[in-house]
Amino acid sequence: MTAETGRRPMRADARRNYEKLVAAATESFLANGPDASLDDIAKRAGVGPGTLYRHFPNREALLDAVCVRWADSVAADAAPLLEAADPTEALNAWLVRLVAHVSEFKGLAAALLLSSDRKHDTAWVLHHTSDELVERAKAAGGIRADVTTSELMQLTSGISYACGHSKQAGKPTSTPERLIGLIMDGVRTR
Template sequence: MPAENTPARPLRADARRNRAAILSAAQDAFAAEGLAVPLDEIARRAGVGAGTVYRHFPTKEALFEAVVLDQLERLAEQAGAARGAADPAEAFYAFVTGLVADAHVKKDLADALAGAGVPLSAGTMAASAALRHEFGELLTAAQAAGAVRADIDQADLHALVLAALTAERHRDDRRRPGRITALILGTLRPGPN
């Protein structure tokens, strides 16, 4: 049987733990220092040897994309779980607020990945599409419940989330955290704005 048709063996428990530690350390390192952080530093932060990092991720770009893929998959899973909530309005607004609250890290990674000229794999593109789908389903449910203006579409929502993301990243107001997000999200609600 050719190697390409052989299913990948599942990782041992210690290898899964190491991979998770590497991804977590890489996410923090890339968010703080960008793509310039050496893989050896990520290994140190993860508490593993450099060889362990290279076994899981042969290049820094592969590790970087794995971090982005991991984040997209987790967000799509969270959005999917939120779809089953009893209150679609609460689920929608909680998801959007959480997305923007954590997005300074995600946005930095996505910007750096795009700026580094790293091509996105089919898996990353599929995870991005899954997130857009789940987010769209949350929007549709919230609109059906009368909690979001009917004239808002996914493109509008995407633009508003990016605006909130950018505003929160550049506005350092410790007395009123999330204020810009709240103002932007207020434009989604039905009624006079």
């Protein structure tokens, strides 16, 4: 879902507004969570609500546009890990980073992570880079062959969710590293 919608290129003012909206939305979602007011985002972007709703028919579409940009930067973060000496540890490190990024992003992407359908490019980008790391670890015999990337993504996004929502009560909740570690323990070949 880039700024080009299908046929002919967007008109200059349309593209300008599109960019302003994504920027305002990013800021606002980060500040106020995924429930931030859309009309308010339009206001921040200096456009009317009608304009927002033409570009993004609903909240999810806007969220997705924001997340895709974020996902690209996260995926870039994986590049060095693809060269790492120990692919299994690289995978572990990646999953930890993934959870950290999702948390940093206030869980905006958590829901999007899960849908591997083509509607959400966010999911696709992250699934794809994860997949490379998984395949590499499998090839090196470091992890079980029967475990799929989707499964790891489900578990990882679940951890992001859980870590993001745990009210820190008396007992400190476990760190993402720890929980990812437990999963890797179940997945590693022995």
